[in-house]
Amino acid sequence: MRITQGQFSYLPELTDEEISAQVQYALDREWPLSIEYTDDPHPRNTYWEMHDLPMFDLKDAAGVVKEINEARKQHPEHYIRVNAYDATLSRQTVAMSYIVQRPSEEPGFRLERTEDSNRQIRYTTHAYVTDVPTGQRYKQNQQ
Amino acid sequence: MKEQEGPGGPPKPKRAGFGGRPASSSSSSEESGEDGGEPQEPAEELLADDATIDLVADRAKAGVDEVLAELDRELVGLLPVKQRISEIAALLLVDRARRRFGLESERPNLHMSFTGSPGTGKTTVAMRMASLLHRLGYLRRGHLVAVTRDDLVGQYVGHTAPKTKDVVKRAMGGLLFIDEAYYLYRPENERDYGQESIEILLQVMENDRDDLVVVLAGYADRMDVFFKSNPGMSSRVGHHLDFPEYDVKELLDISGLILAKQNFRLDPEAEPVLRDYLTRRREQPRFANARSVRNALERARLRQARRLVTAEGDVSKDDLVTLIADDFLGSRVFDGEPDDESDTDAAGRPAEESAEEPVKESAGG
Numbered sequence: 001m002r003i004t005q006g007q008f009s010y011l012p013e014l015t016d017e018e019i020s021a022q023v024q025y026a027l028d029r030e031w032p033l034s035i036e037y038t039d040d041p042h043p044r045n046t047y048w049e050m051h052d053l054p055m056f057d058l059k060d061a062a063g064v065v066k067e068i069n070e071a072r073k074q075h076p077e078h079y080i081r082v083n084a085y086d087a088t089l090s091r092q093t094v095a096m097s098y099i100v101q102r103p104s105e106e107p108g109f110r111l112e113r114t115e116d117s118n119r120q121i122r123y124t125t126h127a128y129v130t131d132v133p134t135g136q137r138y139k140q141n142q143q
Numbered sequence: 144m145k146e147q148e149g150p151g152g153p154p155k156p157k158r159a160g161f162g163g164r165p166a167s168s169s170s171s172s173e174e175s176g177e178d179g180g181e182p183q184e185p186a187e188e189l190l191a192d193d194a195t196i197d198l199v200a201d202r203a204k205a206g207v208d209e210v211l212a213e214l215d216r217e218l219v220g221l222l223p224v225k226q227r228i229s230e231i232a233a234l235l236l237v238d239r240a241r242r243r244f245g246l247e248s249e250r251p252n253l254h255m256s257f258t259g260s261p262g263t264g265k266t267t268v269a270m271r272m273a274s275l276l277h278r279l280g281y282l283r284r285g286h287l288v289a290v291t292r293d294d295l296v297g298q299y300v301g302h303t304a305p306k307t308k309d310v311v312k313r314a315m316g317g318l319l320f321i322d323e324a325y326y327l328y329r330p331e332n333e334r335d336y337g338q339e340s341i342e343i344l345l346q347v348m349e350n351d352r353d354d355l356v357v358v359l360a361g362y363a364d365r366m367d368v369f370f371k372s373n374p375g376m377s378s379r380v381g382h383h384l385d386f387p388e389y390d391v392k393e394l395l396d397i398s399g400l401i402l403a404k405q406n407f408r409l410d411p412e413a414e415p416v417l418r419d420y421l422t423r424r425r426e427q428p429r430f431a432n433a434r435s436v437r438n439a440l441e442r443a444r445l446r447q448a449r450r451l452v453t454a455e456g457d458v459s460k461d462d463l464v465t466l467i468a469d470d471f472l473g474s475r476v477f478d479g480e481p482d483d484e485s486d487t488d489a490a491g492r493p494a495e496e497s498a499e500e501p502v503k504e505s506a507g508g
Contacts, residue, residue, distance in 0.1 A: 060316025062354040
């Protein structure tokens with residue numbers, strides 16, 4: 001199951017040139033970019049691990065793309081996303097966030113039903129990969 | 144080119160080439176081949192073999208002449224440097240023309256080293272160089288990131304690499320100007336972190352040649368030592384530019400430029416005095432060429448201000464913009480002593496010592 005979260009997630013995967021153009025768009029607006037990765041695909045998993053520090057004062061996308069490739073090399077089977085932060089007063093939030101890499105195989109989620117009081121049913125989703133401890137997930141994909 | 148499957152595509156979408164992962168299917172290999180191609184000027188089609196290119200028009204279109212003329216106007220002297228820069232500009236133009244005929248040639252190595260005495264215009268030229276290369280389409284942004292050892296070398300183990308990489312990332316698409324580059328290498332301390340920084344720079348200069356140009360600057364003798372002890376660095380630098388010292392006439396021209404910019408003018412009588420001043424100052428230690436000229440003019444302005452304030456009567460506009468001979472004759476250079484510049488040094492040293500003393504005491508006690 002293909003995870004859709006962040007920008008562009010309903011589009012075909014971005015090519016490296018398209019990623020670079022999006023990065024340049026953020027840099028032109030002076031939004032510093034950061035790269036994050038995770039192996040927990042749950043949609044409520046908002047806080048991903050940082051890959052290196054956020055990048056400030058960059059002018060050209062080449063620097064960010066280099067770092068993205070570095071992250072891909074280090075985490076070949078993780079989700080990797082790029083965030084652009086808009087520090088303008090009154091906005092001060094992540095302005096762009098999109099996935100630039102995903103595991104080659106995404107097993108998806110199962111629906112879990114728990115019975116509550118009065119036979120009420122509560123639903124939750126559970127990612128199949130999280131049955132495996134973190135760090136060993138998606139390992140089966142790596143040949 | 145791009146993937147055709149939409150979100151509603153097959154349940155197991157083939158994401159060939161995505162994520163920079165080595166592609167597993169055969170279709171993706173040609174895709175990555177296309178993606179990895181030159182992204183620049185894809186629309187421009189190749190010219191026929193018998194076509195001709197008007198290099199002069201090309202030159203005008205790129206605005207090269209403007210930058211070179213500006214260089215000529217604003218920088219006095221430096222003939223060998225200017226000549227080299229126009230050669231580089233010509234090479235890049237010809238290279239561009241060749242590419243339009245489909246003649247592939249490797250991108251020329253544009254890393255440079257600027258050597259010369261203090262105040263000979265190394266930083267200024269570097270700034271012009273960045274905009275020149277930008278106009279020629281060699282640098283995508285054409286900004287200048289000026290750094291020194293402090294910005295590149297860390298203070299503890301593991302601090303240097305991120306610091307240097309951060310600087311490199313900031314300089315991507317522009318020009319990385321490393322001032323006093325010889326400080327990076329400290330032979331007296333073999334565990335100095337500078338070496339680590341040099342290694343990263345070497346790698347960047349080799350691998351990211353398309354993305355940035357590195358300019359190393361410093362005093363000639365020390366840079367010689369630096370290059371001798373880092374032969375890899377020397378061979379990766381394509382252009383070694385030596386900035387000659389200014390002679391007195393050039394120094395006078397420089398002062399003329401500085402004065403004109405600040406809306407001052409020299410009294411006709413002051414001119415020979417300034418010439419005399421520069422001749423004497425040039426012989427003294429710690430002469431920093433254009434920078435010394437600027438400092439001398441600053442001090443002349445001080446004396447002029449004092450003269451005007453203490454003088455009786457009204458001051459005209461003419462008085463305000465004119466520096467007269469007396470303003471220069473007040474300098475200590477004419478007493479055969481070193482000028483004020485060294486004075487601040489002498490004053491700075493005792494202050495430094497007194498600041499150190501309490502530290503020594505506390506260390507002893």
